[in-house]
Amino acid sequence: MIKIRVPATTANLGPGFDCLGLALKLYLNLEIEEIEEGLVIEYQGEGAEKFSVKKKEDTLIWKSINLVLKRTYKDIHKKGLKIRAFNEIPVTRGLGSSASAIIGGIVGAARLYNIDLTNQEMLELALSLEGHMDNIVPALIGGLTLAYKTGQEEIKWARIKTPLDLRIVLAIPEFTLNTEKMRKVLPQKVALPEAIFNLSRASLLVNALQNSDWEVLNEAMEDRLHQPYRKPFIPGIDDMFLKIKETGLAGVALSGSGPSVVSLTKKGREETISKIMKDAFLNAGITCRVLVLEADLDGTKTVYSI
Numbered sequence: 001m002i003k004i005r006v007p008a009t010t011a012n013l014g015p016g017f018d019c020l021g022l023a024l025k026l027y028l029n030l031e032i033e034e035i036e037e038g039l040v041i042e043y044q045g046e047g048a049e050k051f052s053v054k055k056k057e058d059t060l061i062w063k064s065i066n067l068v069l070k071r072t073y074k075d076i077h078k079k080g081l082k083i084r085a086f087n088e089i090p091v092t093r094g095l096g097s098s099a100s101a102i103i104g105g106i107v108g109a110a111r112l113y114n115i116d117l118t119n120q121e122m123l124e125l126a127l128s129l130e131g132h133m134d135n136i137v138p139a140l141i142g143g144l145t146l147a148y149k150t151g152q153e154e155i156k157w158a159r160i161k162t163p164l165d166l167r168i169v170l171a172i173p174e175f176t177l178n179t180e181k182m183r184k185v186l187p188q189k190v191a192l193p194e195a196i197f198n199l200s201r202a203s204l205l206v207n208a209l210q211n212s213d214w215e216v217l218n219e220a221m222e223d224r225l226h227q228p229y230r231k232p233f234i235p236g237i238d239d240m241f242l243k244i245k246e247t248g249l250a251g252v253a254l255s256g257s258g259p260s261v262v263s264l265t266k267k268g269r270e271e272t273i274s275k276i277m278k279d280a281f282l283n284a285g286i287t288c289r290v291l292v293l294e295a296d297l298d299g300t301k302t303v304y305s306i
Contacts, residue, residue, distance in 0.1 A: 001033035002111045003303040006104040007142065007296040008089040009096035010168065010262045011134035014221035014253035015201035019147050021096075021138040023296040024168060028100040029303075030061065031084040032108045038080040047091035060098055060129065061085060064105025067125055072115050083108075090289075092176035094256030099135035102126045107140070107300045123155045133157075135256070142299030144209065162295050163212040165267040169250070171240070171277035172260045173288040177233060182257035185229045194224040205251070214266045218244070221251030221264065234259045236284025243276045 008026040012018070041056045056062060061083060089097045106125050110117045117125075119140060126136040133147035137157045144160040205220035207213065231237050234254075240261060244252040250265035250273050263273045274290045281288040 001031060002108060002305045003029065003031045004104060004108050004111065004300060005029050005303055006100040006107070006139055006300045007298075009099060009135045009138045010094070010170070010255040010260075011096065011138075012223070012226065012253060012256060013205060013262065013264070014223040014227070014251065015198040015205060015225075016134075016146070017198065017223070017225050018132050018134050020144070020202065020205075021134040021147065022144045022162075022168070023138040023142045023299060024095070024170075024293045025296045026088050026095070026291070026293055027296075028089055028097070028104055029086045030104045030108055032065075032112050033082050034112070035080040035082045040080070040082040041085070042083070043085045043087070045085070045087035046089055047087055047097065050091060060101035061105040061108075064102045064126070064129060065109040067129065068106055068109035068115060068117070069113070071125060072117075090172050090260070092178065093172050094177070094179075094254065094258045094260040095170070095172070096135035096139060096256065098179075099126070099130055099139045102129050103136055103139045103300055107302075111302055111305060120155065123157075127155060138299070140300050143295060143297045146206070160206055160209065162209050163266075165212075166209070166295055167265055167267050167270045168293045168295065169263040169265060169270050169273045169277065170255065170260055170291045170293065171263075171274075171281060171288050172291065173234070173281055173286045175259060175286070177230075177257060177259045179257050182230055182233070185233075186226055187229070190225055197222075197224045209264075212266075215248065217251030217264055218248055219251075221253045223253065226257075227254055230254060230258055234261075235286055236280045237261065239283065240277055240280030243280065244273060247272060247276070249273065 006028045007023040011021040091097045137147040138145045146158045249269045250263045252263045255262040
């Protein structure tokens with residue numbers, strides 16, 4: 001039996017569309033063990049009501065495990081598998097729940113069956129199921145990551161230093177948005193000024209976090225490539241962004257494709273930001289949860305193996 005822990009992630013962080021991602025201290029916990037026969041999956045926590053209507057074979061955790069076994073020609077059909085999942089990560093809220101399930105299944109299979117896979121190989125497998133890199137890389141590696149592809153289509157990444165007093169404030173509304181639908185609302189081409197705007201803001205964001213330059217975060221997390229097209233689906237968000245920006249205490253962006261909102265700020269400022277977020281959604285008639293988290297620097301971790 002093995003137990004592994006996979007962090008939630010927040011992607012894009014405003015200007016870093018499809019490349020920047022940050023791991024969070026909010027987790028999917030998996031226990032996986034061999035049994036005599038069959039497939040047993042027990043699921044508790046966030047998303048349990050959606051999981052209960054799925055076929056076990058259609059779950060991302062099992063698909064990921066099965067993908068590893070097929071790609072490595074590992075024959076386990078003589079025995080069965082039992083998976084226990086306890087999930088803290090809100091589902092379809094822009095917090096990387098799918099990436100966590102995929103990475104959890106891949107790492108879990110590799111650990112349980114002693115399959116020697118590099119991080120590169122695990123990410124390539126994960127990408128075949130997830131489709132984009134911004135969540136899977138920090139879910140595996142931890143911390144703030146910049147994911148990119150080489151000219152030969154190899155996944156590469158860089159780990160970016162973040163300050164220890166960084167706090168991540170999340171406003172998680174009680175409605176969902178489908179990631180694929182939110183990608184379809186985006187234009188296929190963008191104007192050069194918008195591309196330059198995002199390049200400057202993404203560079204500024206990385207520099208600000210590396211140097212604890214808190215005062216520029218409100219400008220560094222601005223975006224013109226994806227948020228203008230996704231904001232109309234989230235009531236209250238324009239007012240929230242404006243009021244946070246006016247404080248000068250934090251940056252704010254959609255978490256992934258939404259509907260959750262993420263704010264990066266310095267420890268000690270999170271209470272002010274939390275109240276603005278909650279009030280903005282409440283004024284728009286939206287109930288939400290607000291979480292204050294730290295960055296997860298470990299990535300996917302084997303808690304124990306017996």
